Amino acid sequence: MTFDPQPPTGTHIRLLAGHAGSGQPVFEVLPARPMRSGLFELTGSPGLVLGCAAGDVLRISDDGRFEVVGQGQNWCIQVAGLGRFGPKPFAALRDAVADLPGLAEAPPDLRFAVVTVGRAVGMSAVERVMDNWAAGIDGVEWWFGNADQSVLSA
Known part of the structure; x- marks a missing residue:
């Protein structure tokens, strides 16, 4: 990251x-x-x-x-499911994105999660990791929260 x-x-x-x-x-x-x-x-x-x-x-x-x-150097990946995540799926997400490197965070009740990953990692690497993680969890969805962001000068 x-x-x-x-x-x-x-x-x-x-x-x-x-x-x-x-x-x-x-x-x-x-x-x-x-x-x-x-x-x-x-x-x-x-x-x-x-x-x-x-x-x-x-x-x-x-x-x-x-x-x-x-625009900073990071992607924001947002994750939600049909309910709350359990501690094991969230721990698996944390471990999966740590290798990118990335940081997974969630509120204490695990109602959603957010992942921050450096743009230099590339979208395809992020997609591969997130798809592999999500494949084992029913009803979970993820998306790039800032993929459509346009670059403006400061």
Whole structure:
């Protein structure tokens, strides 16, 4: 993995993940490092928000919408299933992506997972590892959370 997290700063940002059936906004809170002119560098990849990964530099509006103004060196791979993951499938995911090298994370209740992998590894290597891992788990799906991200200058 090419992203080296900064020391904890206690800064978190709130990004719009979508809207609930009631129309209410749903937000994901993520660790970040403040930068110049109201910009933030993500220090963790999102599990729900699409379009960014750890290492990206974001401009965030008051409503949680964001623009990637500097693309980092990482892919964000998001993983979800029909329910919660068990500890064994999550441990297998952690082990599988460690060889890329990558980092798999999940909330304590294992309702989803997120993998951060350096772009230099290449999509095909990530796809192979993720497909092999997912093949043994019923109802699991994974996707690149930031594959369609366009590169903008900072």
